[in-house]
Amino acid sequence: MSEVVIYSLVTAIFVGVSAGYLGSLMVLEKMALVGDALSHVALPGLAIGVLFNFDPLVGAFAFLFASAVIIWHIQRVTKISFEALVGAMFTFALALGILLMGNDLETLEEALFGDITQVTVYYMGAAVVISIVAVFLTKLIYKKLVLAMISEDLAIAKGINIAKTNLLYLFLVSLVVAIGIQIVGTLLVGFLVIVPAIAAKNLSGNMRKYSIYSAVFGAASAVPGILLANSLSLPPGPVVVVVGISIFAATVLINWRMKLTS
Amino acid sequence: MANSNGYILKVSNLEVKIQNQVLLDHVNFNVEKGTTMAILGPNGAGKTVLLRTLLNRVPHTGTIDWTEEVKIGYVPQYVSTADIPMTVREFLSIGNGVDLESTLDKVRLTDKSILDKRLGVVSGGQLRRILIAWALNDNPNVLFLDEPTSGVDMDSEEPIYLMLNEFKKEHKITIFLITHNIHIVQEYADSLLALNKCVTYCGAAAKIIEPDIQRQIYGEPVCVETMRGER
Numbered sequence: 001m002s003e004v005v006i007y008s009l010v011t012a013i014f015v016g017v018s019a020g021y022l023g024s025l026m027v028l029e030k031m032a033l034v035g036d037a038l039s040h041v042a043l044p045g046l047a048i049g050v051l052f053n054f055d056p057l058v059g060a061f062a063f064l065f066a067s068a069v070i071i072w073h074i075q076r077v078t079k080i081s082f083e084a085l086v087g088a089m090f091t092f093a094l095a096l097g098i099l100l101m102g103n104d105l106e107t108l109e110e111a112l113f114g115d116i117t118q119v120t121v122y123y124m125g126a127a128v129v130i131s132i133v134a135v136f137l138t139k140l141i142y143k144k145l146v147l148a149m150i151s152e153d154l155a156i157a158k159g160i161n162i163a164k165t166n167l168l169y170l171f172l173v174s175l176v177v178a179i180g181i182q183i184v185g186t187l188l189v190g191f192l193v194i195v196p197a198i199a200a201k202n203l204s205g206n207m208r209k210y211s212i213y214s215a216v217f218g219a220a221s222a223v224p225g226i227l228l229a230n231s232l233s234l235p236p237g238p239v240v241v242v243v244g245i246s247i248f249a250a251t252v253l254i255n256w257r258m259k260l261t262s
Numbered sequence: 263m264a265n266s267n268g269y270i271l272k273v274s275n276l277e278v279k280i281q282n283q284v285l286l287d288h289v290n291f292n293v294e295k296g297t298t299m300a301i302l303g304p305n306g307a308g309k310t311v312l313l314r315t316l317l318n319r320v321p322h323t324g325t326i327d328w329t330e331e332v333k334i335g336y337v338p339q340y341v342s343t344a345d346i347p348m349t350v351r352e353f354l355s356i357g358n359g360v361d362l363e364s365t366l367d368k369v370r371l372t373d374k375s376i377l378d379k380r381l382g383v384v385s386g387g388q389l390r391r392i393l394i395a396w397a398l399n400d401n402p403n404v405l406f407l408d409e410p411t412s413g414v415d416m417d418s419e420e421p422i423y424l425m426l427n428e429f430k431k432e433h434k435i436t437i438f439l440i441t442h443n444i445h446i447v448q449e450y451a452d453s454l455l456a457l458n459k460c461v462t463y464c465g466a467a468a469k470i471i472e473p474d475i476q477r478q479i480y481g482e483p484v485c486v487e488t489m490r491g492e493r
Binding site: 028143146147149150151153154156157158201204205206207208209210 | 314317319334335336338340341342343345346347348349351352353356378380381396397406408
């Protein structure tokens with residue numbers, strides 16, 4: 001097994017777990033599409049990184065987080081739904097990204113679909129650290145966010161600052177989405193925050209199982225996907241998505257069976 | 263009439279305006295410690311806004327003076343539990359290291375197997391009791407109940423108020439109760455604040471059965487000047 005494959009597998013495990021875990025909240029918030037759309041916002045950041053010769057992932061993260069904060073702020077002021085604002089922001093970002101990268105189709109393709117064969121030790125280290133920090137901090141605010149979903153009044157009566165907690169969560173999602181881009185690209189990274197969580201939801205009767213299964217299914221999609229793509233010489237991003245959807249399909253069948261037998 | 267030492271809350275000239283719309287207009291009232299104050303009024307009268315303002319959640323002018331340190335337990339009117347895979351045990355454990363079985367005893371939920379059920383599948387009455395249990399978990403000295411029996415059948419409603427009443431007496435809790443049920447106001451509240459953005463009645467709850475008072479509350483809104491401590 002080549003070094004690059006090992007780097008990419010380690011990256012995939014950590015990114016899969018963190019994206020799955022953070023995504024479990026996004027699905028509950030009914031913001032699944034926000035996670036998906038948010039990922040496209042990274043494109044102009046990647047483009048600026050390429051154009052000005054700094055790490056495109058730093059640009060991607062900066063754009064993701066700036067967009068998340070802008071959307072969060074506009075939503076609080078105008079009460080327009082998250083989905084609508086993210087829809088506006090992501091098409092704008094996509095347009096901007098394509099304008100900036102229009103003459104460099106190869107880089108644009110890499111940004112859209114990811115290229116895990118480019119993973120370096122440095123990148124793997126960053127992915128591991130970011131994933132651990134994101135999961136740890138999300139675990140601290142997980143119940144607070146769920147309580148706010150049940151009722152904002154309940155959360156506030158409990159002394160929870162909902163605005164700050166949401167902002168921290170958006171920050172962490174931006175970080176995880178930024179590192180996930182290298183695996184499946186901006187076009188498909190939304191998959192990593194949505195599909196493992198909805199698969200987990202099919203099998204979970206409580207919150208603990210739900211969050212653990214989400215994390216496990218995230219890694220269980222990414223790792224076999226990369227191995228399979230590697231042995232079949234296929235692009236890894238789409239293979240990861242196909243593996244994840246297969247897991248989801250299996251959970252639908254299991255859920256259906258459980259309902260039939262109960 | 264209670265002396266001022268008996269008040270847990272004094273509200274004066276409370277005004278809430280959001281985007282130039284007046285939601286609460288010069289609201290004045292006091293609440294005695296260890297009593298239940300019912301809050302009554304038509305939809306959109308500002309009842310929930312009042313509770314949220316007392317929680318310091320809404321920008322306002324005027325003064326809200328809690329005369330002692332308060333720990334508020336809150337039972338909201340609406341909760342969204344259907345889509346969340348959380349069990350009753352997990353919900354009641356949020357931020358609390360309490361003995362869950364005794365918590366359920368407090369709200370007369372005798373079947374402990376409910377702890378492992380999902381919040382989204384318990385009945386309306388059970389959910390209201392669970393929410394009350396949640397609010398009581400922190401040993402609050404003030405309870406905010408926003409239509410605590412909405413979605414509960416009439417047979418289950420009365421036992422919930424009986425239970426709350428016992429709780430109030432045992433632990434000297436002050437209760438703020440939003441309700442539309444005149445019978446509940448008469449039976450379980452000590453004082454009544456009728457709202458229609460402004461105060462339309464503030465006084466003894468028992469007077470709710472008087473036709474004049476009902477006209478005052480449900481007829482054309484007439485704002486009244488409330489005296490401090492009027493009961």
